Amino acid sequence: MKLKAMYSFLNADLQLVEKELEAATQSDYSLLSSAALHLLQAGGKRIRPVFVLLSGKFGEYDIQRIKHVAVALELIHMASLVHDDVIDDAEMRRGRETIKAKWDNRFAMYTGDYIFARSLEWMTRLNNPLAHRILARTIVEVCRGEIEQIKDKYRFDQTLRCYLRRIKRKTALLIAVSCQLGAIAANAPKEVADRLYLFGYYVGMSFQITDDILDFIGTQEQLGKPAGSDLLQGNVTLPVLFAMENVHAKEKIVRVHPHTSADEMNEIITLIKQTGAIEQSYAMSDRYLQKAFAVLETLPKNKARSALYEVAKYIGKRKF
Amino acid sequence: MKHILKKMAMLKEQIERFLHHPYLLHHIPMQSIDEDRILLSLSMLEDAHLSSEEMDGYVVPMMLVQIALDTHDEVTNSLPHQEEDELKTRQLTVLAGDLYSGLYYDYLAKRSDLATIHVFAEAIKEINEHKIRLYQKDIGKIESLFHSMAVIESSLIYKIGEHISLPLWSKFAYYYLLLKRLVREKELFMKQGTSVLFEQMANIVFQKNKAMAKEQKHYLSHICNRYIEHCKEELLGIELECNELLQMRLSELIGSFSVIAKKTVEEG
Numbered sequence: 001m002k003l004k005a006m007y008s009f010l011n012a013d014l015q016l017v018e019k020e021l022e023a024a025t026q027s028d029y030s031l032l033s034s035a036a037l038h039l040l041q042a043g044g045k046r047i048r049p050v051f052v053l054l055s056g057k058f059g060e061y062d063i064q065r066i067k068h069v070a071v072a073l074e075l076i077h078m079a080s081l082v083h084d085d086v087i088d089d090a091e092m093r094r095g096r097e098t099i100k101a102k103w104d105n106r107f108a109m110y111t112g113d114y115i116f117a118r119s120l121e122w123m124t125r126l127n128n129p130l131a132h133r134i135l136a137r138t139i140v141e142v143c144r145g146e147i148e149q150i151k152d153k154y155r156f157d158q159t160l161r162c163y164l165r166r167i168k169r170k171t172a173l174l175i176a177v178s179c180q181l182g183a184i185a186a187n188a189p190k191e192v193a194d195r196l197y198l199f200g201y202y203v204g205m206s207f208q209i210t211d212d213i214l215d216f217i218g219t220q221e222q223l224g225k226p227a228g229s230d231l232l233q234g235n236v237t238l239p240v241l242f243a244m245e246n247v248h249a250k251e252k253i254v255r256v257h258p259h260t261s262a263d264e265m266n267e268i269i270t271l272i273k274q275t276g277a278i279e280q281s282y283a284m285s286d287r288y289l290q291k292a293f294a295v296l297e298t299l300p301k302n303k304a305r306s307a308l309y310e311v312a313k314y315i316g317k318r319k320f
Numbered sequence: 321m322k323h324i325l326k327k328m329a330m331l332k333e334q335i336e337r338f339l340h341h342p343y344l345l346h347h348i349p350m351q352s353i354d355e356d357r358i359l360l361s362l363s364m365l366e367d368a369h370l371s372s373e374e375m376d377g378y379v380v381p382m383m384l385v386q387i388a389l390d391t392h393d394e395v396t397n398s399l400p401h402q403e404e405d406e407l408k409t410r411q412l413t414v415l416a417g418d419l420y421s422g423l424y425y426d427y428l429a430k431r432s433d434l435a436t437i438h439v440f441a442e443a444i445k446e447i448n449e450h451k452i453r454l455y456q457k458d459i460g461k462i463e464s465l466f467h468s469m470a471v472i473e474s475s476l477i478y479k480i481g482e483h484i485s486l487p488l489w490s491k492f493a494y495y496y497l498l499l500k501r502l503v504r505e506k507e508l509f510m511k512q513g514t515s516v517l518f519e520q521m522a523n524i525v526f527q528k529n530k531a532m533a534k535e536q537k538h539y540l541s542h543i544c545n546r547y548i549e550h551c552k553e554e555l556l557g558i559e560l561e562c563n564e565l566l567q568m569r570l571s572e573l574i575g576s577f578s579v580i581a582k583k584t585v586e587e588g
Contacts, residue, residue: 027445027449028449029449029452029453029458031452031456031458032448032449032452080418083414083415083418086395086410086414087410087411087414087415089407104397105395105396105397105410106393106395106397106455107452107455107456109392109393109395109414109417110392110448110451110452110455111448111452113388113389113392113417113421113444113448114444114445114448114449114452116418116421116444117441117442117444117445117448118441118445120425120437120438120440120441121438121441121442121445123437124434124435124437124438124441127434129429129432129434132425132429132432132434132437133429133430133432135425135429136422136425136426136428136429136430137426137429139421139422139425139426140419140422140423140425140426142422143415143418143419143422144419146415146418147341147343147344147412147415147416147419150408150411150412150415151343258404
């Protein structure tokens with residue numbers, strides 16, 4: 001089943017969110033509007049708005065109120081992508097030129113800051129201090145996580161715990177909070193909002209682990225970058241950690257540096273695959289997914305719960 | 321005066337605590353905290369008879385936003401030596417700015433102050449619109465150029481002034497911070513032969529960006545002086561109860577302009 005088909009009952013509301021996103025990124029200055037439109041048209045799965053709306057279905061669902069959270073979270077995600085492309089010096093994203101490639105780094109910084117400001121403007125339309133406290137704390141945590149990621153680059157002696165904490169901050173938190181805030185915006189009971197947070201957290205962890213696996217098993221065409229790019233950039237991900245349990249593989253991996261040749265990288269990727277690290281990583285991703293499903297079981301049975309199940313399964317098990 | 325100096329020092333300490341991040345501080349230079357902005361905003365808030373805690377609630381997040389935006393101005397387009405350390409510095413500069421932005425939101429969210437979150441978000445939006453216009457050299461008129469500079473410098477305080485219904489203070493901040501920026505730009509131009517403002521003026525007036533003849537430079541200096549003079553007149557015409565310290569700073573600023581203007585005349 002295609003992803004969109006899993007929540008087709010939200011189509012009209014998602015279209016409304018899309019329109020609001022267009023409105024939110026409009027500026028008095030046309031060049032800035034074009035840059036933002038360039039980003040919007042790059043698409044993306046709009047997974048955060050989907051989680052917000054589906055979670056809102058567990059309370060008093062009012063799209064006119066919930067849409068503010070959905071728009072704000074997608075804008076925060078967009079702003080962070082614009083800045084991430086500067087950090088990663090990335091030229092392409094989803095088959096399109098990045099803002100920093102089409103213009104330059106400084107332009108990307110200002111565009112990202114503009115979009116972030118718009119997201120907070122939109123979010124303040126929701127008059128709920130608790131929702132703001134949660135979102136603000138999350139944004140700070142995500143930033144601290146990204147700084148940690150830079151600190152941990154090429155640090156091959158890091159622990160599994162360190163990796164898990166990093167991906168929590170990098171990916172899982174924003175998905176968890178999308179679910180939690182959707183519920184809060186719909187005035188769902190606290191217990192339900194907390195469970196949805198947990199569900200989002202587990203799905204986010206599974207999502208990021210899968211992402212880290214795909215970096216090794218995808219082709220350049222599928223990934224839009226050479227396989228093993230994460231490792232080449234010094235990011236020690238789960239497959240690498242598992243592979244380093246093998247002494248021979250570890251010897252090779254710890255020698256990776258920014259200028260390691262493509263041939264050497266290919267050799268290391270093959271070695272990582274031979275250690276069984278990919279299968280071990282998939283197993284861990286699946287364990288998180290199973291935990292997410294278990295949380296869902298504790299929530300009231302409805303159409304949204306079935307959709308969350310399907311979406312979680314899709315993004316946890318996606319091939320690319 | 322003692323009282324305001326003490327308050328400024330306390331605020332500075334609070335802000336520094338927020339900025340303290342050992343790893344970041346080890347790799348990127350700490351942004352300086354502009355005491356003039358603290359003084360200006362405090363003077364305005366005192367005039368609104370706000371409590372000390374209420375003042376903190378505006379000044380601390382405002383300075384965090386300012387530092388976040390200033391930090392992002394430091395992000396480079398190219399790496400002079402193509403070295404790993406330069407790349408790391410750039411990456412951390414991006415993230416430091418993002419973190420400080422997040423901290424402003426977190427500070428106000430903890431106080432449940434959604435109105436001020438909105439005020440600053442509007443200001444950040446406006447500042448970045450004008451920064452891009454300026455950066456892209458997409459400004460067609462000299463007046464618009466000076467207005468963009470004023471917005472970039474003053475929008476945060478300006479919008480607080482509007483929010484607490486002190487429009488005269490907004491106007492004062494607009495011209496005070498523009499004046500400060502113009503004096504800085506003029507000094508840079510005199511020392512290094514170029515500055516963002518003068519490059520932009522050359523682009524608008526002579527439709528060029530390359531080396532200018534002496535007469536052309538002099539002409540641009542003259543335009544800048546005229547605007548500095550205009551700011552001065554506006555500031556002196558605004559009837560506000562300024563505290564002693566702010567009055568002193570204003571006199572210093574105007575005085576430093578007189579020195580520059582004299583030098584311009586001497587250098588012909």
